[in-house]
């Protein structure tokens with residue numbers, strides 16, 4: 341398992357296994373600088389081309405297990421507020437399609453999982469994000485720890501801010517056309533929503549917006565809480581696949597029952613048990 345991850349990652353360019361080396365520290369400094377400046381760090385061809393092809397095959401083989409759901413969302417994932425003017429960004433709703441291949445599709449033989457579970461990888465991500473060892477853990481959720489987001493032709497992901505601070509993704513298959521990741525760095529901040537500029541971007545003003553396509557094997561760390569972002573509609577006949585590695589600030593964190601059901605269409609015993617623990621009893625509702 342460990343060897344597979346080490347063989348898949350381009351360790352010459354990204355020596356994440358040699359944490360004491362100068363080149364490791366230089367890489368870390370570069371990623372941190374990118375995150376500081378734009379909230380987005382992309383490590384192009386982090387996974388070598390042979391492994392990228394293997395990942396594409398692996399994901400294509402389980403793509404049928406994706407769970408799809410549809411809803412309408414505004415950039416903040418909040419409910420409509422009719423007291424606001426119709427032009428307000430909080431009243432800007434677009435259709436969103438969700439399709440996730442659940443984590444239990446990626447078992448012990450999965451290369452995607454091997455990368456996620458390789459300790460030097462976790463350590464590198466943690467340090468890049470400036471997190472300490474006692475506040476950074478792999479997500480303890482067998483349906484959600486390492487998943488793949490599938491975007492089918494015709495679909496995209498409308499403009500939004502993330503509710504979580506960071507996202508760690510791995511490009512697997514870009515789709516034939518479209519599927520571009522666009523983001524406006526630091527459009528809002530802790531001190532303000534900047535609704536005027538958000539409204540301008542929603543209205544089609546792309547000044548200040550950056551675009552990138554996540555190619556097969558590209559690793560991306562993105563701070564999505566302050567940067568408005570979207571994925572443009574995928575064109576052609578193949579889906580866009582992106583692996584998502586999830587982490588939590590506390591150990592033994594797993595998804596809540598209702599949210600898990602929304603995202604994956606089912607729950608496991610672990611979700612029910614953890615929720616019961618939170619509630620302080622083991623009674624059924």
Ligand SMILES: [Fe+2]
Nearest residue numbers: 501502564569
């Ligand atoms: Fe996002």
